[in-house]
Amino acid sequence: MSFPITLTVNGSAREILLDDPRVTLLDLLRERLDLTGSKKGCDRGQCGACTVLVDGRRVNSCLALAVSLDGAEVVTIEGLASGGELHPVQAAFLAHDGFQCGFCTPGQIMSAVGLLREGHAGDDPERVREGMSGNLCRCGAYQGITEAVLAAQGATARREDAA
Amino acid sequence: MNRFEYVRAGSVAEAVAAGAAPGAAYLAAGTNLLDLMKGGLATPATLVDVTRIPGLSAIESLPDGSTRIGALVRNSDLAHDPGFAARYPAVAEALLAGASAQLRNAATTAGNLMQRTRCPYFYDPASACNKREAGAGCAAIGGATRLHAVLGFSASCIAVHPSDLCVPLAALGAEVEIEGPAGSRTVSLTAFHRLPGDAPERDTVLEPGELIVAVRLPPEAAGFAAHARYLKVRERTSYAFALVSAAAMLRLDGGRIAEARLALGGLALKPWRAEAAERLLAGRAPDAAAFREAAEAALEGARPSGEATAFKIELARRIAVRALERALAGTPERVPALPASPFSAPLANPLPSSGAIAHA
Known part of the structure; x- marks a missing residue:
């Protein structure tokens, strides 16, 4: 039995025929849509490397069945930059050296984008750290990550003030 | 993960009909169930997807002063609902003290009640576990027990329930609304989860096919x-x-x-x-x-x-x-940056000679 689903992935509508309901959103993205930016770290919802936005909210794509998300809008790290311009969170990670090896970085950045959208952390470093606790960094780049998220928060706030 | 049939339920009645079949399990976000399935700890023959059932995603204030939380309300939506958090701040704080933001964005109210123990022996297929397999024995007893029970355990099982949300809900006298093949019933949350006794394989009082549709807080719960x-x-x-x-x-x-x-x-x-x-x-x-x-x-x-x-x-x-x-x-105006943490700001006026532990 196969399962036709529709997903909007990084702005494009995709008609997908799943031959197996066991496919997670992460495996769909990586193995079938060639979007390998989202990483498979633990595959059990513990590390956050697979974080993507589903209908605007950050979730662990390893713990979601693709078939259950029929109709959803998915944004991955590949969909953040517009044209040649980095998303403010991506730029802030570069500016503040928010990584070492880079494996967790797509998940960190997608989680940070979700955090800023949620709007609960503001400019409080403690709230940023708590809000980012679902993303592990084995290199221990947390200081740069926190600085990057705070800087992106500041840039976003300034942009909204100007608008 | 085992192969399974996937059924998308369009109504509670459809879900219950499909969920009553042997080996069926309900799927909401799946944040615990998929983890268990990946580990081979849950092997449902059928997954009944309940996420499309209308009417289970609302937080409702009822005329009698009680509050009804739909089974599919996501943890983060409940914690950040201003009206709900103002009336039940300890519930909001408990929700925000649990899991990660990604998991809270997905995980549902009913799913939180249904999550299984995090006993490491339960999670290890190579260890004996009466909860995983009735009659298999319990490797936790006599094992590494730092995480285990001090109340209500038995010679069959010493695991604990991992939920944060359920703790303030139990204190507030929450009730669980259930629909099943035999009709509707309501069970107090304190009677919903089973102590292990000699049948630790059963976590809750739910019968086959029964589905949680809501959790209700009685009128007096808002008085705190x-x-x-x-x-x-x-x-x-x-x-x-x-x-x-x-x-x-x-x-x-x-x-x-x-x-x-x-x-x-x-x-x-x-x-x-x-x-x-x-x-x-x-x-x-x-x-x-x-x-x-x-x-x-x-x-x-x-x-x-x-x-x-x-x-x-x-x-x-x-x-x-x-x-x-x-x-x-007093309840703080806002949930602290580190929700529920002993390392959050100390009390302004600690009670004299209290038994509280020192702030590290």
């Missing part, structure tokens, strides 16, 4: 909003299950406690409502002696399920005292 806290001690400050947690709520009348609510987490296979402690506090002045007596009463009958578990008993007493102190000091 000014003095309600959740406190959670864990191995790290964020994104960890509780070693010990406590939800404490007070309704004050002049200089006395009119009514108290106290429930503990991390100690048993269900959220542990301490009704004896609540009775003891009613009518008392809210002082250190009363809080310590309440904590003693809450842990009445506690004993270690293994050598390494013994520390939890006194820790739980102290956390109960500290949670009551925090409740007395």
